[in-house]
Amino acid sequence: xxxxxxxxxxxxxxLTVQGAMITTPAIAETPExxxxxxxxAVKQSNIGWKDSETSLKLVLRNxxxxxxxxxVRSKTLEVEGDGDKSLSIFDHPRDVKGTxxxxxxxxxxxxxxxxxLPALKRVxxxxxxxxxxxxxxxxxxxxxxxxxxxxxxxxxxxxxKPCPAGTCYELEQYPTDKYSGYTRLISLIDKxxxxxxxxxxxxxxxxxxxxLTVDSFKQYQGQFWRAEKxxxxxxxxxxxxxxxxxxxxxxxxxKDSDFNKNSLKRAK
Amino acid sequence: xxxxxxxxxxxxxxxxxxLFTCLLPIGLLASPLSAETTFxxxxxxEVEATVFQEEGQFTGQDYQENGSxxxxxxxxxxxxxxxxxxxxxxxxxxxxxxxxxxxxDIRELLxxxxxxDWEFRVGISKVFWGVTEFNHLIDxxxxxxxxDSFDGEEKLGQxxxxxxxxxxxxxxxxxxxxxxxxxxFAGEDGRFRSGFVVNTDNATYEDEDEEQHIDFxxxxxxxxxxxxxxxxxxxxxxxxxxxxxxxxNGTTVLQPHYQQITQFGLDAQATIDSWLLxxxxxxxxxxxxxxxxxSQAGFEYTFYxxxxxxxxxxxxxxxxxxxxxxxxxxxxxxxxxxxxxFTLNDTSDTAILFGMSYDNDHHSKTxxxxxxxxxxxxxxxxxxxxxxxxxxxxxxxxxxxDKDDRISLTLERFF
Numbered sequence: 001x002x003x004x005x006x007x008x009x010x011x012x013x014x015l016t017v018q019g020a021m022i023t024t025p026a027i028a029e030t031p032e033x034x035x036x037x038x039x040x041a042v043k044q045s046n047i048g049w050k051d052s053e054t055s056l057k058l059v060l061r062n063x064x065x066x067x068x069x070x071x072v073r074s075k076t077l078e079v080e081g082d083g084d085k086s087l088s089i090f091d092h093p094r095d096v097k098g099t100x101x102x103x104x105x106x107x108x109x110x111x112x113x114x115x116x117l118p119a120l121k122r123v124x125x126x127x128x129x130x131x132x133x134x135x136x137x138x139x140x141x142x143x144x145x146x147x148x149x150x151x152x153x154x155x156x157x158x159x160x161k162p163c164p165a166g167t168c169y170e171l172e173q174y175p176t177d178k179y180s181g182y183t184r185l186i187s188l189i190d191k192x193x194x195x196x197x198x199x200x201x202x203x204x205x206x207x208x209x210x211x212l213t214v215d216s217f218k219q220y221q222g223q224f225w226r227a228e229k230x231x232x233x234x235x236x237x238x239x240x241x242x243x244x245x246x247x248x249x250x251x252x253x254x255k256d257s258d259f260n261k262n263s264l265k266r267a268k
Numbered sequence: 269x270x271x272x273x274x275x276x277x278x279x280x281x282x283x284x285x286x287l288f289t290c291l292l293p294i295g296l297l298a299s300p301l302s303a304e305t306t307f308x309x310x311x312x313x314e315v316e317a318t319v320f321q322e323e324g325q326f327t328g329q330d331y332q333e334n335g336s337x338x339x340x341x342x343x344x345x346x347x348x349x350x351x352x353x354x355x356x357x358x359x360x361x362x363x364x365x366x367x368x369x370x371x372x373d374i375r376e377l378l379x380x381x382x383x384x385d386w387e388f389r390v391g392i393s394k395v396f397w398g399v400t401e402f403n404h405l406i407d408x409x410x411x412x413x414x415x416d417s418f419d420g421e422e423k424l425g426q427x428x429x430x431x432x433x434x435x436x437x438x439x440x441x442x443x444x445x446x447x448x449x450x451x452x453f454a455g456e457d458g459r460f461r462s463g464f465v466v467n468t469d470n471a472t473y474e475d476e477d478e479e480q481h482i483d484f485x486x487x488x489x490x491x492x493x494x495x496x497x498x499x500x501x502x503x504x505x506x507x508x509x510x511x512x513x514x515x516x517n518g519t520t521v522l523q524p525h526y527q528q529i530t531q532f533g534l535d536a537q538a539t540i541d542s543w544l545l546x547x548x549x550x551x552x553x554x555x556x557x558x559x560x561x562x563s564q565a566g567f568e569y570t571f572y573x574x575x576x577x578x579x580x581x582x583x584x585x586x587x588x589x590x591x592x593x594x595x596x597x598x599x600x601x602x603x604x605x606x607x608x609x610f611t612l613n614d615t616s617d618t619a620i621l622f623g624m625s626y627d628n629d630h631h632s633k634t635x636x637x638x639x640x641x642x643x644x645x646x647x648x649x650x651x652x653x654x655x656x657x658x659x660x661x662x663x664x665x666x667x668x669x670d671k672d673d674r675i676s677l678t679l680e681r682f683f
Contacts, residue, residue: 060615068615068645093645094682096617097310110541112491120421122396125496125539130572130580137615181573257384260434261489266380266387268308268350 035155038169038189043150045194049224051077051254055246060138063238068093070136076147077254083107084147085259089267090136100267102259103128107149116264123261132181139210139232139241141181144201152176158186163197165190182209195225203236210234220248304347311341311357311683318676325671326463328456336363338416340375341683351382354391357425361416368455368468369415375425387432392425395443397487397498399537399546400564402586402605402623403598406500406533406548409485411449411507418460418654419636424449438490445483448505450524462668466511467521473505474527474556481505481528497536504528506554508597529554544568546586562590564600568609582609584623594629599665602628616642631659632666650678 029037058070071092077085083105090099098118105111111128131143146152153173161170168188175182183206188198195217203209215229226248233240257263318334338361346353357376363369378391395409410423427447433440453466475481483504490497509524531552538545549563566586574581584607588600607623620639627633634657640650653675658666 062615093642094310095642095646095648095680097682120396121394122398125491125537125544127539127542127544127570129542130570133572133580134578134613137613137617255384257434260439261491262387262432262434262439266353266382268344268346268353 031157032155034157035171035173036150038157038171038194039150039153039155039173042189042194042196043148046148046224047078049078049221049250051075051252052248052250053252053254054226054248057244057246058136058138058140059242059244061240061242068137070138072136075252075254075258077256077259079104083111083149085256086147087259087264087267096136098268100264102261102264104259105147105149107151111146114261114264116267121265123264129179131177131179139234139239140243143175143177143180143182144212144232153185160191161188163188163190165192165195165197167191168197193225208235218248220250224248224250304349306344306346306350308344308346309341309683310344311339312680313340313683314338314678314680316676316678318674320459320671321673322671324459325668326461329459329671331365334363334365334459336361336369338362342376353380354378355380355393366415366455366458368453368458371413371415371452373413373424375423377425385434387430387434389428389430389432392427393430394423394425395428395430397500397533397535398548399496399535399544400548400566400586401568401584401607402566402625403548403564403588403600405550405562405564405588405598405600406535408502408507408531408533409443409445411451413452414460415452415454415458424452438488441485441487441489443483443485443487445485445504446480448479448481448483448526450479450526451507451509453524459672459674460669462522462665464513464520464522467514467516467523470514470516471509471524471526472512473525474554475505479505494539495536496539498534500533502529502531502533506531506552510557510597527554527556542570542572544570558592560591560596562588562592562596562598562600564588566605578613580611580613582611583607584609599627604628627666630666633657633659634666646682648680648682650680652676652678 053073053075055071055073060068060070069092072088072090074086074088079085086103088101090096100116102114103111113126113128115124115126117124132141134140135142135145153175156172158170158172161168168190171187171189173185173187181204182201183204184202186200187196189196197214199212200208201210210232212230212232214227215231217225218228219225227245229242229244231240231242314337316336316338320332323330323332338359340357340359343356344353355376355378359373359375361369361371374392376393378389378393381388396407397409398404398407404420409428410426412420413422413424414420416422426445426449429444429446431442450468450471453468454461456465473479473481481504483502485500485502487498487500505526506529509526511522512525514521514523529552531550533550534548536547545567547563547565549561551559551561553559564586566584568582568584570580570582572580584605586605588603588605590596590598590601593601603625605623605625607621610620612618618641622637623635625634635655637653638650640648642648655673656666656669658670
């Protein structure tokens with residue numbers, strides 16, 4: 001039980017994107033309509049990747065700059081018309097090695113999540129209610145790592161801003177889930193490839209909480225962009241977490257049958 | 269966590285030679301086809317120090333401190349992209365006081381073969397069934413290694429042949445269980461035992477095949493929406509023995525007797541918002557004893573991020589019932605369990621669980637505390653404490669544990 005519910009990183013797809021699609025918002029549209037169009041374009045640009053495997057290394061840093069690391073591998077299956085299915089396996093630290101996490105994320109209903117505890121050989125269905133809780137003690141919460149779905153927020157386009165990729169949309173997002181840890185998020189999304197370069201998070205009291213910054217993206221299969229390294233800084237606690245992604249493998253042939261309680265128990 | 273009080277320990281080693289003989293043809297059959305074999309070594313070493321509040325009430329228990337050491341490495345070989353694998357997990361514990369607690373077991377020696385929808389497992393392994401926290405009523409496949417862990421959560425490796433099929437209608441598992449493992453019991457110098465030592469060298473069986481009896485089990489489990497549930501049927505040797513009085517070298521001892529049973533069981537959990545609603549139930553029949561039903565049911569409600577912190581607090585309440593009432597071999601015959609679980613969500617994964625039980629028939633009370641924390645990348649520490657207050661001398665088992673209140677500190681090194 002010391003291994004908490006670890007929400008698997010479904011993707012970070014939220015932070016990736018590609019495609020093109022959105023036309024410049026027409027003058028007659030409201031900022032809310034314009035924001036929704038940007039969000040839809042973000043989602044649209046990341047459709048069709050089917051399945052992927054990658055690894056992540058999290059470097060957790062406290063206010064005194066002391067570091068600890070977490071290593072996770074993840075497999076993700078794209079589900080048409082719903083959230084993704086994902087399986088994460090923990091490798092480090094060693095006491096959580098072999099712990100695995102299965103998640104079926106959904107666009108409008110709570111996610112289904114199961115945790116496998118290898119010492120007991122026990123699979124536990126866990127509540128997905130704790131989405132604002134920290135992921136493996138890091139500055140990322142489970143909801144920060146969940147797959148991006150348009151329905152999870154309402155939107156407002158604030159304007160445009162310079163960003164590392166040139167010009168970005170400045171998009172404000174309001175979580176629709178009452179259990180979200182945020183009142184709003186402001187993201188910078190580049191106009192060419194719909195990649196999310198930076199997100200600022202405001203807590204339930206609408207105070208500045210965290211900033212997520214992506215250092216670099218890598219493009220796969222000539223279309224899908226994935227973050228290579230990103231950093232979350234908590235302004236209130238002065239703690240931070242870096243996430244460094246390994247190489248993504250797409251089209252590895254994952255199937256629905258790779259995401260169930262049997263595959264969770266034998267995850268290596 | 270803690271099934272703190274279902275037990276009736278017992279011990280016996282697995283016949284290693286038989287098992288290896290069994291596995292040999294499989295090893296040949298499944299010899300690596302692809303050149304790429306992955307090998308991984310992991311595991312843990314632990315040191316445990318226990319202090320009892322007082323000396324025990326029986327001969328051999330005249331000590332208040334105990335120490336022990338355990339090693340559990342895990343060797344893993346995978347091939348065919350891990351669609352085939354062999355896992356070998358031996359276990360050794362050396363205990364300073366109790367020679368019965370010093371023991372060796374093969375927790376796992378298993379070949380697994382996976383296809384798209386099927387999974388086959390042959391060898392020795394462990395299987396967990398169930399949803400409740402204070403009692404594991406339906407967890408019948410493996411024998412409890414009660415000398416290793418007083419709470420019954422440690423299990424002995426069980427020889428098994430399993431076919432498992434994943435379908436849209438859920439997962440179907442068929443088990444053939446050749447070879448029975450006798451329960452481990454504390455020896456004369458061990459704590460957590462009754463006044464009579466269990467003679468583990470002379471168990472008797474209802475079936476003439478004794479520990480060679482082949483048991484069978486079938487299980488169907490499924491997840492639908494917020495519900496996870498399972499149904500099973502089991503036919504074979506009951507894991508919990510009946511303890512009968514006998515004489516050994518002129519002293520009275522308890523002799524385990526294992527009967528044949530047919531058992532049907534159910535487990536279900538509904539996961540709704542912050543609630544986990546849990547139910548386990550069994551119906552057991554045998555030739556020599558009256559048929560009975562038993563159940564364990566309750567809930568866990570979690571308060572997330574209490575007082576704007578990262579700390580979660582879970583409240584647990586369960587009730588254990590057994591139709592046999594005070595005659596039940598199980599301790600959870602009419603018992604209420606209340607517990608709380610703090611999860612700090614810090615970088616050290618600190619967790620604290622406490623629980624209490626109250627026996628409505630005998631008015632006995634027990635309390636337990638389990639706290640754990642990661643010290644660094646390789647070391648973890650755990651603190652466990654338990655208190656038993658037997659109010660009724662009729663509750664003979666708990667009465668014999670009355671002086672076994674203790675606190676244990678365990679240091680674990682993972683590799």
